[in-house]
Amino acid sequence: MKKILALILAFVMVFALAACGQQAAAPAADKPAAEPADEGGKPSVGFVTFGLGGDFFQALADTFVSTMEDAGWEASYVDGEFNPTSQIAAMENYIAQGVDEIIVWSVAPEAMGAVIDQAMAAGIKVVAFVAPTEKADATMLAEDAKLADALNLLAAKWIDETYADADDHSVPVAVFSCRTAQTGVTQADELIKIAEYSKKAGEVKEIELQDENSDTGMAAAENLFTTNPEIKVFLSAHNGLALGINNYYTGIGSPVTDYTGMGIFCVNGNETHGQLIKEEGPFRGMVLTGGVQDTANEMRDVIVGLYDGTVASGTVTNATTVFVNEDTADEYLSSGKTSITEADFQ
DSSP: OOSBOOBEEEESOOOOSSOTTOOOOOOOTTSOOOOOOOSSSOOEEEEEOSOOOSHHHHHHHHHHHHHHHHTTOEEEEEOOTTOHHHHHHHHHHHHHHTOSEEEEOOSSGGGOHHHHHHHHHTTOEEEEEESOOSSOSEEEEOOHHHHHHHHHHHHHHHHHHHTTTSOTTOEEEEEEEEOSSHHHHHHHHHHTTGGGTOSSEEEEEEEEESOOSHHHHHHHHHHHHHHOTTOOEEEESOHHHHHHHHHHHHSTTOSOOOOTTOEEEEESOOHHHHHHHHSSSSEEEEEEBOOHHHHHHHHHHHHHHHHHTSSOTTEEEEOOOEEEETTTHHHHHHHSOOSOOGGGGO
């Protein structure tokens, strides 16, 4: 579950009851759907994803299936579509199929109680992934606030080193947020505390948006530049918004060509963001909850452990945060891990 994953990272890693700006919709016929539970003796598991909007989400779903199949399980996933209604329907489908276990990354955990009760009544074990639900046989956590705090640590180190000669708390910072889901609220509330982590970070201007994609981030960055061109440090819990900020400042016609003192940081980026961190541009760092394969391996261990009894009911596991900056970008891109830990920021 490391990566998530913010995280995610984060962020990864993430979102609303219908996600930021995304419409609720029933699962489309051409989306990957669960196959019937295996009747040949293999145990079976279904993964109800948060949604498949982005490289990480799709890669995690695909890797989860292959990892579980390698472990001798029948496995499938359903696109959660960033929509609790779609997730409930997917769980009901898995219950009808009679799978042995369901792992669910809930968009709205409070909405999942009744369908989880149905699964448990049918003898199906339920694993809550990233977002804890009221009931679950096991829970795999990536704490939203902790991941945002980790980004503050990473950004604060860069700010204090880059602006070492600036007056204390004189460097303005912009936080690009999307508060239409609790994850976005929690992480934005932490990111606006950057001055508590940095000696040089000063006034924070929050840019609250209703979507988290790169086009929204790019337009918001352009608007901010017209009113506050002095702001050169940007934090976001949403990797799409961070990518849009980068696209604005590095695109053709950008009003800025000198990126000295400019830094963009995000939660739950992916390989695209890792490549940007390597370049001589404004993207400086990200935090996330681990690589895709590592996360899938942890999901497998919990699922198999619940099935064979080596993982006790009620077990809670926590993700490890991965820190990526210019010093560790190559390491992350080659292995999904880095040698930096939270202890390096103390």
